Structure formats: structure tokens, C-alpha cells
Amino acid sequence: MIESGRPRLRRHSRWGFVRLSPVILTVVIASLAYATPPEMAFSRLLPAAPALAAAMWPVLPTVLLGTVCLFLMIGLSIVFPGLGTWWTAAGIIAVTVAAAYGSHVRLQRERTLFQVRLVADAAQQVVLSPMPRRYGRVEIESLYLAAEAEARIGGDFYEVADTRYGVRLLIGDVRGKGLPAVGAAAAIVNSFREAAYGEADLISVARRLDASSTRYNAAFPPEGSMERFATALLVEIPHEGRRVEILNCGHPPPLLLNRGELRALEPTTPSPLLNLAELIGDHYTVDTFDFGPGDLLFLYTDGIAEARARDGEFFPLAAWMRRQPPTQPHELLAALHHELLAYSRGRLDDDIAALAVRLREPSE
Secondary structure, three states: OOOOHHHHHHHHHHHHHHHOHHHHHHHHHHHHHHHOOHHHOHHHHOOHHHHHHOOOOOHHHHHHHHHHHHHHHHHHHHHOOOOOHHHHHHHHHHHHHHHHHHHHHHHHHHHHHHHHHHHHHHHHHHHOOOOOOEEOOEEEEEEEEOOOOOOOOOOEEEEEEEEOOEEEEEEEEEOOOOHHHHHHHHHHHHHHHHHHHHOOOHHHHHHHHHHHHHHHHHHOOOOOOOOOOEEEEEEEEOOOOEEEEEEEEOOOOOEEEEOOEEEEOOOOOOOOOEOOHHHHOOOOOEEEEEEOOOOEEEEEOHHHHOOEOOOOOEOOHHHHHHOOOOOOHHHHHHHHHHHHHHHOOOOOOOOEEEEEEEEOOOOO
């Protein structure tokens, strides 16, 4: 999403003011100490300035500010004898030393967090690789929002493959959030990237995904007694369009928007979740639905439908979709992104992934 220049400049100016706050605090305290009677002893607040600087400044500027405060205290003691200079000066020195150490520790942690974010970004590129927006007449746009902002990625996943059988799509959700779910999601996505091109039908693809999920969970079992499983939705759109095949492994049903009419594409018989086929059987069902030019197919994870407002109400996805005018996939997802953040006040309880798929008119 594109940000306008004006809000960005406003944020930079606000951050610049915050960065200067230790200097402003020093000037305010020194001015009050000079302009008020010595009995009020505002000079005793000077150690607060280097303490504040430690939260946002490097070590050397923090020490320099503490030194300035020390000299200010000495100067005030010359103008106003009897201020208790030595006690306040000792406090400034002690706080400055502690602030310098705190600044050093903070910078080390910030470097570590930066490295973690680089690793998370690399993992995101593996699990959620960039995709072309068009596969022949099929136009696709994606959306991903992680509930854990520092992780950048969670247990939701999607992938698209343009195969000889048609355009095949995968979207799913591993139980759990954040980095612990990334490995399980990567195993499923990597399996799909191979199976989508080699298997002739969606049932065979689903069995490959289930086998990969089972192997991964056996090699890296989840902590605790709960099983790790994943919901998944497999979709196949022939290159000529006109229909769509869907295999639903316990995932929220996709929505089909056709000339203002919204329809949930429910499965006739639910298929087993990934990693549960050995327990309940690998009986998969593929359903076929009409999918014509101009139709928009919306695939999503349950984090969208379960996004909550402050009063606890779930996001009314179906009602919101019905109100949307005919639009392009990227415009729909941009509007949805904005609406979800506004509805939840920017606090998502779960990861969110979505794919908007539209079959273009032959003339487009």
C-alpha cells in the first residue's frame, strides 16, 4: 500500500521532537532552577535528562548530555550558593554512568532484533514468495498480515502455480502463530510447489501435502499435548475458465462475488485437515462450481472473519463483501486491509491471509 508524503513527514517531525526531548528537558530544568527561588531546588531534577536520553540516544551523546548537566549544576551553584551541589553532582554522575550502560544494552538488543527481523523476512520470502498478478486470463492479488508484528510472518500461507492442468492455488492456516508455525507452513508450501506440477488431480496433491505435514510434525513435534494440524483449501482454475474445482480440508469456504451476488462455496463433504488423514481417513472430495469472466473468487483464512472490534463483535465479512462495487482484485484487498485495521483498531488477534482471484473478460 502506498503512503502519502504528508503523513510520513509528520511522523518524521514528531520523531525528531521526541529525539530532542532530553535536550528540551535539560533547558527547561536549568531555566526553572535559574528563574525560581533556590528553595524550590529544580536543579535536583537534572539527572532526569541523561536518564531520558538513554532510552533513545547512543552512549556517547548520553554521556555528553550528562556532562553538560554536571557543568550546569556547577554554574547554578556559583549563582546560588547552598544548593547542595555535591549531592546533586554525584547524582548526575551516577545516573549518567547508569544511563550510558543502559544505552549500550539497548543498542545491543536493537541489533539482535534487527537480525531477527532479517531472518523473518527471509523466511517470509520462502513461505510467501512474490507472485505474478496475472496467469493468462486469471488475475490474482494477495494480502498477508501477521498478528505478531515483530515476527512479520505466522502460520497462514498461500501459493499459486501455473501448471498444465490450470492455475492451482493453495491457502491454509497452521494451528498456532508466529515463528513456531513457520516451519510447518513452509513444509506444506514447498510440497505444493512440487505436487502442483506433477499430480494430475487435486486429491493427489492433497495427499502429498498431508504426507509432508505428517513427516514434518513427526520430525519436529509441537510442544505440549496438542497436535499440530493445518486447514487448507486447494483450487484449480482451467486456463479456459468457466469453472473452478475446490478441495476443502476444513478451511473457511471461499466466497464468489458475481454481479453483486455473494455465494459461499461450501463443500458437499468436508475433507480431513492436513496431518489428520491417518486418524480419520484420507477421503477427499472435489467440488466444481461455475466461474465465468468478471467473477471474483475470494479465498481467506479465519483471521479475517474472526477479527474483533473493541466491543467483541466479529468482522462482518459477508456483509462487507456484498457492499463492494465491481472492482479489481488489488483494489478489493487494499480496501479490505484498510477496513480490517480500522475495525480492529490495529490490533489483530490472528494472522490474516487472503487471495482475490478474477477471471478477466476475453476483450481485456
